[in-house]
Amino acid sequence: MTRMTVTVDPRVLEEAQAVLGTATKADTLRQALEEVLRRARLARALEHQGQIDLDLDQERLAALRAEG
Numbered sequence: 001m002t003r004m005t006v007t008v009d010p011r012v013l014e015e016a017q018a019v020l021g022t023a024t025k026a027d028t029l030r031q032a033l034e035e036v037l038r039r040a041r042l043a044r045a046l047e048h049q050g051q052i053d054l055d056l057d058q059e060r061l062a063a064l065r066a067e068g
Contacts, residue, residue, distance in 0.1 A: 006029075008025075008029075013028060016028050016032055020032065020035075
């Protein structure tokens with residue numbers, strides 16, 4: 001893990017902490033960064049929506065989940 005010093009608007013940090021339900025400043029920053037990455041990955045995945053033919057129906061999908 002990297003230690004660093006950053007300047008953050010305390011009002012923004014407090015609001016993010018309330019929204020995320022985190023207990024510490026470090027947890028707030030960590031979770032906020034993870035959320036940014038999650039959203040970016042989701043956006044990249046959605047760019048491929050409808051472009052990949054998985055050739056799955058509900059029965060096959062259920063069978064794959066059962067194997068899992």
